[in-house]
Amino acid sequence: MTAIKINVNGKELSVEVSPDMPLLWVLRDTLSLTGTKFGCGMAQCGACTVHINGEAIRSCVTPVSSVAGKKIVTIEGLSSDHSHPLQKAWIQVNVSQCGYCQSGQIMQAAALLRQKPKPTDSDIDTAMRGNICRCGTYQRIRQAIKQAAEVKQ
Amino acid sequence: MNRVEVINRRAFLGSMFSASALVLVARVLPVEAMVSGDVDKAAWHPSVYLGVETDGTVIIMAHRSEMGTGIRSVLPTIAAEELDADWKRVKVEQAIGDAKYGSQNTDGSCSIRDFYDAMREAGASARLMLERAAAAKWGVPVSECKAQNHQVVHKSSKRQLGYGELAAPAAQQPAPKREELSFKSSAEYRYIGKDMPIVDREDLCSGKGIFGIDAQIEGMVYAAIERSPVLGGKLKSFDDQEARKVPGVERTVVIEGFKPPHGFKPLGGVAVIASNTWAAMQGRERLKVEWEPGANASYDSTSYKQQLIETVRKPQRAVRNVGDVDAEFAKGGKTHEAEYYVPHLAHAPMEPPAAVAHVRDGKALIYAATQNPQAVQDTVAAALGIDKKNVECHVTLLGGGFGRKSKPDYVAEAALLSKSVGKPVKVTWTREDDIRFDYYHTVSAMYMKAALDEKGRPTAWLQRCAFPSMMTTFNAATASASGGELGMGWTNVPFDIPNQRAENGPAQHHVRIGWLRSVANIQHAFAIHSFVDELAHLAKRDRVEYLLDLVGQPRKVDVAARGRLAEKYPLETGRLRNVIEMAAAASGWAKRKPAKGRALGVAAHYSFLTYVATVVEVEVDATGKIRIPRVDVALDAGRVINPDRVKAQFEGAAVFGASLALMGEITAAGGEIEQSNFHDYRVARINEAPIETRVHIVQSDAPPAGVGEPGVPPIPPAICNAIFAATGKRIRELPLRKHKLV
Numbered sequence: 001m002t003a004i005k006i007n008v009n010g011k012e013l014s015v016e017v018s019p020d021m022p023l024l025w026v027l028r029d030t031l032s033l034t035g036t037k038f039g040c041g042m043a044q045c046g047a048c049t050v051h052i053n054g055e056a057i058r059s060c061v062t063p064v065s066s067v068a069g070k071k072i073v074t075i076e077g078l079s080s081d082h083s084h085p086l087q088k089a090w091i092q093v094n095v096s097q098c099g100y101c102q103s104g105q106i107m108q109a110a111a112l113l114r115q116k117p118k119p120t121d122s123d124i125d126t127a128m129r130g131n132i133c134r135c136g137t138y139q140r141i142r143q144a145i146k147q148a149a150e151v152k153q
Numbered sequence: 154m155n156r157v158e159v160i161n162r163r164a165f166l167g168s169m170f171s172a173s174a175l176v177l178v179a180r181v182l183p184v185e186a187m188v189s190g191d192v193d194k195a196a197w198h199p200s201v202y203l204g205v206e207t208d209g210t211v212i213i214m215a216h217r218s219e220m221g222t223g224i225r226s227v228l229p230t231i232a233a234e235e236l237d238a239d240w241k242r243v244k245v246e247q248a249i250g251d252a253k254y255g256s257q258n259t260d261g262s263c264s265i266r267d268f269y270d271a272m273r274e275a276g277a278s279a280r281l282m283l284e285r286a287a288a289a290k291w292g293v294p295v296s297e298c299k300a301q302n303h304q305v306v307h308k309s310s311k312r313q314l315g316y317g318e319l320a321a322p323a324a325q326q327p328a329p330k331r332e333e334l335s336f337k338s339s340a341e342y343r344y345i346g347k348d349m350p351i352v353d354r355e356d357l358c359s360g361k362g363i364f365g366i367d368a369q370i371e372g373m374v375y376a377a378i379e380r381s382p383v384l385g386g387k388l389k390s391f392d393d394q395e396a397r398k399v400p401g402v403e404r405t406v407v408i409e410g411f412k413p414p415h416g417f418k419p420l421g422g423v424a425v426i427a428s429n430t431w432a433a434m435q436g437r438e439r440l441k442v443e444w445e446p447g448a449n450a451s452y453d454s455t456s457y458k459q460q461l462i463e464t465v466r467k468p469q470r471a472v473r474n475v476g477d478v479d480a481e482f483a484k485g486g487k488t489h490e491a492e493y494y495v496p497h498l499a500h501a502p503m504e505p506p507a508a509v510a511h512v513r514d515g516k517a518l519i520y521a522a523t524q525n526p527q528a529v530q531d532t533v534a535a536a537l538g539i540d541k542k543n544v545e546c547h548v549t550l551l552g553g554g555f556g557r558k559s560k561p562d563y564v565a566e567a568a569l570l571s572k573s574v575g576k577p578v579k580v581t582w583t584r585e586d587d588i589r590f591d592y593y594h595t596v597s598a599m600y601m602k603a604a605l606d607e608k609g610r611p612t613a614w615l616q617r618c619a620f621p622s623m624m625t626t627f628n629a630a631t632a633s634a635s636g637g638e639l640g641m642g643w644t645n646v647p648f649d650i651p652n653q654r655a656e657n658g659p660a661q662h663h664v665r666i667g668w669l670r671s672v673a674n675i676q677h678a679f680a681i682h683s684f685v686d687e688l689a690h691l692a693k694r695d696r697v698e699y700l701l702d703l704v705g706q707p708r709k710v711d712v713a714a715r716g717r718l719a720e721k722y723p724l725e726t727g728r729l730r731n732v733i734e735m736a737a738a739a740s741g742w743a744k745r746k747p748a749k750g751r752a753l754g755v756a757a758h759y760s761f762l763t764y765v766a767t768v769v770e771v772e773v774d775a776t777g778k779i780r781i782p783r784v785d786v787a788l789d790a791g792r793v794i795n796p797d798r799v800k801a802q803f804e805g806a807a808v809f810g811a812s813l814a815l816m817g818e819i820t821a822a823g824g825e826i827e828q829s830n831f832h833d834y835r836v837a838r839i840n841e842a843p844i845e846t847r848v849h850i851v852q853s854d855a856p857p858a859g860v861g862e863p864g865v866p867p868i869p870p871a872i873c874n875a876i877f878a879a880t881g882k883r884i885r886e887l888p889l890r891k892h893k894l895v
């Protein structure tokens with residue numbers, strides 16, 4: 001094990017973990033940032049989505065060594081008080097059921113809006129299809145994204 | 154029928170509330186206890202705990218588990234309503250597992266149904282006590298004192314006292330008698346029937362909600378467990394040399410296999426203990442384990458399916474009989490028959506099973522995502538050989554449950570491992586564990602036969618099913634379906650047909666069978682409502698009109714074995730007709746004729762005491778790809794407490810039903826489950842799920858019924874019926890993914 005320097009939510013940190021450990025487990029077990037969730041461990045469900053230099057990635061298949069020195073943002077860093085436009089929309093639309101997938105959904109949607117501030121339905125399908133919600137909140141996820149993007153429903 | 158009793162229980166609670174608080178508890182007494190005069194001897198099992206603190210904070214215990222329905226918020230709003238509390242000053246506390254809360258098994262869509270009255274009575278009792286305390290202080294008749302929005306007001310003198318100021322004197326009084334209570338009229342409701350936000354709403358979109366997988370205890374280690382791929386397989390040998398070389402791995406521990414019945418016991422296996430989850434998983438991959446697979450290695454889904462179908466082709470045990478089906482068939486008129494098949498399904502909640510346990514000094518401290526913390530107490534106590542009183546189970550948020558997290562085998566694993574290693578242990582199931590070691594939805598075959606008159610209406614109706622029972626969990630010898638399973642849409646078919654027989658054939662289990670959201674209704678509704686659609690088509694009649702004809706005139710259906718629910722919740726066909734008509738109207742059924750590649754399908758099913766009718770619009774493109782642009786659901790669940798959360802449940806149920814209809818399938822070969830993760834056990838994604846589900850709720854003052862599950866059963870048959878209308882392909886076997894539609 002070596003010390004790996006990472007930047008999480010604006011903080012420079014050094015973690016002593018094996019370099020192949022996926023970022024997900026560093027966040028959850030080493031740093032106690034449990035907002036990022038485990039759902040599949042093989043880039044199938046999106047529950048573990050975080051931003052690396054502004055792009056949505058699956059932290060369950062991203063070795064921590066590969067993100068050294070890059071800017072990592074987790075749901076905890078998206079805003080400190082759920083004030084991101086997407087979080088506000090999520091609250092207004094009452095999107096969450098169990099809520100387990102929603103960190104990943106919101107992080108994925110935030111990356112989408114950065115690229116496409118006014119997404120179409122098919123943009124939303126393409127960007128969000130990697131994020132499973134077993135409770136079935138997709139309809140409200142779509143609605144909340146559109147609301148945050150201020151596009152016509 | 155149940156009766157509610159409310160008493161002042163301040164002394165009893167000690168630490169939960171402060172010493173001067175007004176604390177009420179309410180228990181729901183089954184009428185049997187009252188009739189037998191056993192009330193006083195019955196254990197005191199109050200379910201509702203409500204306290205008014207001297208600072209005015211109202212504390213309401215949530216004794217049910219939150220897995221996405223909103224229940225831990227919605228039940229307290231009922232008590233807050235009758236107390237006329239200011240919701241901003243209500244604190245919801247999650248109860249630990251304890252028999253003193255009565256049943257905490259959050260299962261069967263019954264939390265509102267079972268505790269609505271108790272919540273109301275506790276709230277109304279507290280309100281009256283606060284009013285009485287104010288009246289005594291002011292020396293005025295209590296009739297002149299009115300509680301409103303967290304204070305009691307004396308109108309003529311304009312005096313007012315806050316609930317906090319009144320809590321201590323109110324606590325000195327006995328609880329009022331039931332006859333003394335008054336309840337708000339529906340018109341006065343501020344919370345009931347309104348879209349109250351859930352208490353966890355902000356936490357759930359900021360990563361702050363704590364689920365079982367997130368729980369931590371200081372000094373905790375992490376476990377990953379290798380289990381026998383075949384149910385009941387025995388550990389022959391293992392080699393952990395390579396596993397122990399993984400940095401962070403501390404040791405391995407063997408968990409003993411179970412003796413049948415498997416119940417909620419751990420499956421047994423070899424656990425790798427490490428300083429983090431990843432190291433534990435890596436160590437586990439390097440284990441070399443040999444298993445003696447045992448008898449269930451013969452389980453093969455292809456041949457088992459054939460066996461089930463053979464079973465339903467032959468006469469079986471009658472479980473409901475009306476008129477004389479055989480005599481009618483013997484007349485030799487026109488008949489129609491069909492066979493249906495539904496495979497095993499997995500729950501696949503987004504949060505896999507996970508728990509943290511710390512066992513020391515003969516006591517277990519548990520944090521778990523569980524639907525049933527008292528089952529955790531029982532299971533952990535049995536595994537450790539300690540008294541259940543020494544098992545303290547804290548209920549975290551659940552990242553979905555769907556029935557899986559009623560079975561606390563994973564919690565017992567954590568407890569056993571903690572005992573072995575002498576440290577707190579977190580057990581996290583991988584998705585592969587979750588898919589391969591589930592308590593699966595059963596696998597079923599159904600045979601249907603009808604004799605038809607000249608209008609194509611059945612004069613005789615025979616239905617036969619066979620599937621391994623979930624009761625095999627508790628009795629390994631169980632070889633036929635239980636009354637509870639058959640009561641889910643099989644023995645209570647509400648059709649107006651003079652001759653009807655329902656039968657059930659034997660089936661053995663070779664994997665763990667559990668209950669999954671809406672349970673046996675899934676296969677029963679699929680067969681029955683597909684068959685109705687087939688008959689409507691044969692009769693060349695409109696499918697909604699035909700369905701209404703089968704349901705018949707408004708009446709109460711007399712079905713056996715409904716027990717004490719029958720009085721409070723009669724099965725009324727008028728309500729079923731109403732939702733069918735509502736769903737048809739809302740979907741524009743009459744105006745929208747089927748076109749090639751695009752059509753509507755309908756199904757209506759009564760379950761968990763709720764009447765549901767669903768119209769699904771399906772599009773099938775030239776490549777056979779299915780999209781579901783719209784679902785219209787009409788439901789009558791009696792009084793609805795939180796319409797927004799009810800809509801969410803039915804929106805979610807449409808996705809859950811679409812998942813199982815389109816792609817859900819678990820199969821076994823050589824006794825081993827062939828699927829392992831979301832790539833081969835597929836669930837609907839945003840681009841596959843119904844795009845828009847419109848939920849239409851019947852306004853009703855009838856007693857509240859279930860909403861978590863009953864949205865699921867009509868979805869698969871409605872989808873398949875729409876596909877038939879759009880393509881002419883009749884689907885009798887799920888999932889749809891296996892069929893070529895064009």
Ligand code: FES
Binds near residue numbers: 040043044049
């Ligand atoms: S946990 Fe990373 S995609 Fe599922």
Ligand code: FES
Binds near residue numbers: 132
């Ligand atoms: S809200 Fe439960 S999995 Fe998405």
